[in-house]
Amino acid sequence: MLRFLGFRLLRAAVTIVLVVSFAFVVLRLSGDPAQIIMGADAPPEAIVAFRRAWGLEEPLWRQYLRYFGAIVSGDLGRSMRDGRDAIALVAERIPATLALTIPALLIKLGLGIPAGITAALHRNSLIDRAVMMLAVAGFTVPSFVLGLLLVLLFAVQLGWLPSGGQEGWRHAVLPIVTMGIGGAAVLARFTRSAMLEVLGQPYIRTASAKGVPWRAVVWGHALPNAAIPTVTIIGFMVGSLIAGAVVVESVFSWPGVGRLLVVAVANRDLAVVQCILLLVAATMVTANLVVDLLYGALDPRLRQRTA
Amino acid sequence: MLSRRSALAALAAPALPRLALAEGDARPSITVAVQKIANSNTLDIARENSNVGTRHFACYTEPLVDTDWITTLRPRAGLALRWERVDERRVEVALRPGVRFHNGDEMTAEDVAASFGPERLFGGEAGVAARVPPDVRAQGRAVFPGLSVEVLGRHRLRFVTGRPDPALDKRLGHRIGVVVSRRSLEEAESWLAWARRPVGTGPYRVAEFRPDNALILEAFDEYWGGRPPLRRIRFLEVPEVAARIAGLLSGEYDFACDIPPDQIAEIERSRGFEVQGGLIANHRFITFDKTHPQLADPRIRRALSLSIDRASIIEGLWAGRTEVPRGMQFPFYGGMYLEDWPQPRFGLAEARALVRAAGYKGETIPYRLLNNYYTAQTPTAQVLVEGWRAAGLNVQIQMRENWTQVLEAGPTRALRDWSSTVFIADPVSNMPSVWGRNGSHPATGEWRNEEAFAAVEALETEMDTGRRRAAMHRLLTILEQEDPAYAMLHQAANFTGKRRAIRWRAAQSFLMDFRPGNWDV
Numbered sequence: 131m132l133r134f135l136g137f138r139l140l141r142a143a144v145t146i147v148l149v150v151s152f153a154f155v156v157l158r159l160s161g162d163p164a165q166i167i168m169g170a171d172a173p174p175e176a177i178v179a180f181r182r183a184w185g186l187e188e189p190l191w192r193q194y195l196r197y198f199g200a201i202v203s204g205d206l207g208r209s210m211r212d213g214r215d216a217i218a219l220v221a222e223r224i225p226a227t228l229a230l231t232i233p234a235l236l237i238k239l240g241l242g243i244p245a246g247i248t249a250a251l252h253r254n255s256l257i258d259r260a261v262m263m264l265a266v267a268g269f270t271v272p273s274f275v276l277g278l279l280l281v282l283l284f285a286v287q288l289g290w291l292p293s294g295g296q297e298g299w300r301h302a303v304l305p306i307v308t309m310g311i312g313g314a315a316v317l318a319r320f321t322r323s324a325m326l327e328v329l330g331q332p333y334i335r336t337a338s339a340k341g342v343p344w345r346a347v348v349w350g351h352a353l354p355n356a357a358i359p360t361v362t363i364i365g366f367m368v369g370s371l372i373a374g375a376v377v378v379e380s381v382f383s384w385p386g387v388g389r390l391l392v393v394a395v396a397n398r399d400l401a402v403v404q405c406i407l408l409l410v411a412a413t414m415v416t417a418n419l420v421v422d423l424l425y426g427a428l429d430p431r432l433r434q435r436t437a
Numbered sequence: 438m439l440s441r442r443s444a445l446a447a448l449a450a451p452a453l454p455r456l457a458l459a460e461g462d463a464r465p466s467i468t469v470a471v472q473k474i475a476n477s478n479t480l481d482i483a484r485e486n487s488n489v490g491t492r493h494f495a496c497y498t499e500p501l502v503d504t505d506w507i508t509t510l511r512p513r514a515g516l517a518l519r520w521e522r523v524d525e526r527r528v529e530v531a532l533r534p535g536v537r538f539h540n541g542d543e544m545t546a547e548d549v550a551a552s553f554g555p556e557r558l559f560g561g562e563a564g565v566a567a568r569v570p571p572d573v574r575a576q577g578r579a580v581f582p583g584l585s586v587e588v589l590g591r592h593r594l595r596f597v598t599g600r601p602d603p604a605l606d607k608r609l610g611h612r613i614g615v616v617v618s619r620r621s622l623e624e625a626e627s628w629l630a631w632a633r634r635p636v637g638t639g640p641y642r643v644a645e646f647r648p649d650n651a652l653i654l655e656a657f658d659e660y661w662g663g664r665p666p667l668r669r670i671r672f673l674e675v676p677e678v679a680a681r682i683a684g685l686l687s688g689e690y691d692f693a694c695d696i697p698p699d700q701i702a703e704i705e706r707s708r709g710f711e712v713q714g715g716l717i718a719n720h721r722f723i724t725f726d727k728t729h730p731q732l733a734d735p736r737i738r739r740a741l742s743l744s745i746d747r748a749s750i751i752e753g754l755w756a757g758r759t760e761v762p763r764g765m766q767f768p769f770y771g772g773m774y775l776e777d778w779p780q781p782r783f784g785l786a787e788a789r790a791l792v793r794a795a796g797y798k799g800e801t802i803p804y805r806l807l808n809n810y811y812t813a814q815t816p817t818a819q820v821l822v823e824g825w826r827a828a829g830l831n832v833q834i835q836m837r838e839n840w841t842q843v844l845e846a847g848p849t850r851a852l853r854d855w856s857s858t859v860f861i862a863d864p865v866s867n868m869p870s871v872w873g874r875n876g877s878h879p880a881t882g883e884w885r886n887e888e889a890f891a892a893v894e895a896l897e898t899e900m901d902t903g904r905r906r907a908a909m910h911r912l913l914t915i916l917e918q919e920d921p922a923y924a925m926l927h928q929a930a931n932f933t934g935k936r937r938a939i940r941w942r943a944a945q946s947f948l949m950d951f952r953p954g955n956w957d958v
Contacts, residue, residue, distance in 0.1 A: 162841035168572060169476060169487045170810075170840050171858060173579035173870055174880040176486075179571035212478035212648070213570075213629055278679055285687040293684040294675055296650070383675040385650035393649055396839075397476075 138422065142415035149411050150201065150404055154194055162186070163210050163398040184210055197400070206408070207401030209394075216401040220387060220409060224372065226296060227379070227386030230305050231371045237310025238317055238367060243360065245314065246321025251348065253326060261318060268315030277308040277381040294383035305382040309375060313367060320363050324356040331355070357428050365421035369414035373406060464656065465958065466669035467691040469949065470681040474674050478648040479632035483558060483573045483613040488858070491612060491947040492694065493672055496654050497539070498617060498637030501530065501549060502610035504861075506944035507955065510718065510769035511862060512610045516544065516638060516661075520609060525601035525900045530609065532592040536661045538618040539642035546588040551619035553586045553596070558613070568628040579870060580611050601898045603905060607861040640665040640952050650674055666956035685710065685934050692949075693934040697812055698756045704934045712934050714943040715758055719858040719929035720765055721811060723804075723821070725921060726883040729851040731802045735920055736795040737830070741852070742781055742917075742924035743788035744828035750820055751927055754813040759930040764913045765923075769862050772902050775910055781917070781925050788828035802832045804852040805843045814854060817926070844881050856929060864909055869893050872916060884922045889915045 164180040165172075181187050185196070200207060206216045249261040268276075284304060285293035292301050328334065329352055337347045367374070376388035383389075387406060394402035473489040482494040503515025519531040536544040555561035558577030560569035583599030598605055608614065618636040625631030634643045640662060641654035652672040656665040673690070675681045682700060685693035686707055696704065701712045725738050732738055747761045763778045802825075806818050818834055825832045832852065837843045843853050859866035870876050873893040878884045892915070895908035916922045933943050940957040944950050 160842065161839040165840045165844070167476060170855070171870075171877075172486060172572075173575060174875060174877055175579060176572045176575035179575040183571045209478075211476070214478075278683070281680065281683045285689070286683050289687060292689050293687055294680050295673055295689075380676050381680060383673065383677075383680060385647065385674075389649060389676075398839075 134422075135419075138415075138419055142411070142419075145415065146408060146411045149407050150198070151194075153403060153407050154197060154400065157395070157398050157400055157403060158190060158193065161398040163400070167211055167397050167399070197404075201404070201408075206405045209402050210399050211397060211402075216405040219402055220390065220405045223385065223387045223390050224409075226384065227372060227375055227388060229302060230309065230375050230378065230384060230386065233302070233306045234309035234313065234375075235367055235371065237306065238313030239364070240314075241310065242314035242317025243321050245318040246360075247325055247348075247353070249318065249322045250325030250329065258322075262322070265315040265318040265322075268311045269319065271312075273308055273312050273377050274381050276311060277304065277378060280304050280308060281381075294381070296384050301382075301384075305375070305378045305384055308378050308381075317360065317363060317367075321356065321360050324359045325352060328352045328356040354428060358425060361421055361424050361428065365417045365424075368420075369417035370410075372413045373410045462668050464666060464668040466671070467667055468671045468673055468689065469692040469694065470673050470675040470684055470690040471694045472674070472676055472678070472681070474650075474652050474672055475648070479629065480635050480643065480646060480652070481557075481573070481632040482615060483576050484570065484632055486576055486613060488947045492949055493652060493654070494612065494615070495639060495948050496641045496670065496951060497639040497643050498615035498635055499639050500610050500612060500614050501553075501616055502606075502614075504610050506946045506948050506950060507942050510767070510945055511771070512607060516549075516616050517609065520606050522606055523595070525603070526598050526605075528596045528606045528609070529589070530594050530596065532594070533661060534592050536638050537659045538621070538638055539636045539657055540618055540621055541659075542618055542620055544616060544618075544638055545591050546594045548619045549594055549616050550586045550588050551622060552616045553581065553584060553614060556619065556622050557617060565622050570628065576613060580613050581608060601900055603896075603898070603900050603902075604861065604863040604865045607863045608865075611860050611866075641667075641670060644669075660953075663953040665951070666953055667951055670951060682934065685936075691936055691939065694931075694949075695812075696932040696934045698754065698758060698930070698932065699813075700934075701756055701758075701932060709937050710934060711937045712932050713941070714932040715930050715945070716760065716928050717858075717931045717944075717946050718767055718769075718860075719856050720762060721854070721856045721926045721929050722765075722923040723852055723926065724855045724878060724883065724923045725852065726850045727920070727922075728882065729802070729848075731797070731800050732851055734795045734797075736791040737797060738921035738924070739918070740788040740791040740795070740828055740830065741825060741832075742921060743784045743791070744824045744830065745781070745821060745924060745926065746783050746824050747781065747927055748783065750817055754816050754820070755927070755930065758932075759927050762925065762928050764917055765857070765868075765925065766864060766909070766913070767859060767862075770864060771862060773863055773905060773909060775906065775913070778910070778913060785824075785828055788830075792829045797829070799829075799831045802830060802851050803849040804832050804834050805837050805850065806834050806854065807837055807839070807843060811854060811856060812929070818854075846882060850883070855923070864912075865897055868912065869897055872912070872922065873897075878922065886915055886920050886922075889920070889922075 164177045164186055168177055168180055185193060208214060209216055209219055245261050245265065249258045252258045281293045281304060284291045291303050295301050334347060334351055337351050373387055373391055375386055376391060379386045379388035380392060390402065391406045471489065471492060475485045475490055476487050477485045479485050482490055482498065499516055501517045502512050502520060505511055505513050516533055516536060517530045518533045521529050523529055532544065532546060532549065538544060551557060555566035557569065558573065560566050560574040585597050587595040587597060589595055596605060596609065615637060621636035622631060633646050638661065640657055640660040642657045644655040645653040651674065654670045656668050658664055675684060678695065678697060681693040682704060684690040696712055704710050704712050725732050727733060751757060751759055761780045763780050766774055766778065768774050804818065807814060809815050822832050822834060835849060857867045857871050871878060872889055874890040889912055892908045892912035896905055899905050899908060931947055935941065938958055942955055
């Protein structure tokens, strides 16, 4: 078990180093933070002063070493936009993002899994076709289009809900629904196909032939075996809790981590981008680790192999 | 215990009309949806020297000399009651007495000296001045070169420059020359803390600033210009234009800024809403890198300008709501405006003749383009390319993501977009910073002309208006005809959607004026 955990942690550390290095190179080679943050009309001497203040005139390799050394010592740097500590800047946005992504995840689970199971249990029926039609629609409509459609309907036409901002729970409804619908559609499709595969297995037929009630067959034999691919997708969804709302936060003017990431990338605000990437990588790695452990719990064969 | 009535009231509260009336204060509160509140996450206009910062800075801080942004664009008395030129290097200013800062202090000459001194603009080695960021210092030096301030009395000062400056009195109205409380500078725990809540004299004070989210201003009832008409102004950051328009039409926002021209008709189709605004003191143009092999010959650059159908661009992409200027100047320059300077012409036949005479063989001329950084930038570029093709010029668009990529030197840098805003009623507002020896274009290496540099210097130091006009004429002749540095497109325009019932006039600037006299419902 320790070896299993150690290998995965080592793999996670290598992933994070690669992510950080790649982001540094791409961001620094594709834009000058001084020019972008100071604006197109800034006098040349102001641009020069900004570059000097932030060490942007040094050779790139030296900037990279300085930056990497700071990360290793736990210093993620300061935002070039206003000089604030990057960790503090990101940390204060996390609650806003989680206020959207956690309820959206619950909608995804609460809608997507039952819909997928229902569709599989009624294969080729009207229910199956209706559920899959909705799932395909939810899956294929981009979130920014769905978000704007919901705004047009519920904010502009009906006036029931606000179109954007972060003033209270009513402002969170449309972004949560936007994210929830798309994710539920994905989960429904995966759950359905996993269930269909399991329902065709010999052990399901055996259990039915032995006279086990169908409900018990589904709950006791089909669902646990169909859970593995579904848990993988849920793992990805949990992993993207922190930065999975980039588009929705922009459409609904929700000041979370996603919007901070967009602004930071546009401004080449390296410290903030890196801080978010580290956070995302850590969340994703943790989620993957939990998923790996869940595999063992769900499938005794995997547990025995690991042991 | 929650009664049924209070529960119903709580449910209904969010649906109440937008102009919420506070108990005891009948003035309305409004929400203004903007694309961006501040690029730098600060509210000191010397740091946030941008179009987006211009939108709100005058609500809480005011320049020493006011500008009538709504009608004449001319300077007028504000915090300074009178200003008088003493000689070619000195201007004396009499301050308006009784002006209060948001912290209750009375504005004195000491505050103005600190606002135009090392403590706020130019920086220094010790004390408060040591905290001023290097880029703010550079901005200060660029706008107020060699400036020093002498306090003559509680409400009198003298501004002195190191060399003759014909526009010194006008510079006192520049947006970065706002007056802030000296005590607030000294007492702030850091420069950032101060710049997030500057203490000025404006009609509204900063109540809360949540970067990348919202800026909330509250009425400052001791404002020298009278009781502000609004109780609260909330600037809300809504990056997507579709979301801003939806919020306006649903009644959540009272104003939606940065409306593209093609959305004007859509908004005004809804009864109860209108789009205000129009020309602002900004020119849009295409600049030339004359070091590019295809642009070395000035005849090609003239042909590029001649083959631009500006009328079609304005009609088709701007709904006819902007115009072609008479060169890089504005009528509100007064005595410095060359009223007989011609508008750029559209002449395809003449352009074709110039292309032939220059021996151009159809080599590619790259055109680096950002995706709608400027209003209607990409469709404008597509129209331009077709016009150039009709003149026999092979221009190819190359999309770029940011200004670094646009400005980067190399064989693909030839044409690019640019704009220039003026902040005071004189050509020194932008000519030196764009076309002067240390200006933005010579700094990139795209264009240099010693005679033009000399003309710019004359504009900056020559005191005689006749000789300054001659220098301006010579400069425009070089820039637009002899050794073209750019092809003028049109004057820029800015549009704001609002509820029709609000009687409010848009400024000829990005600035939004919510002072007494510019609001009624």
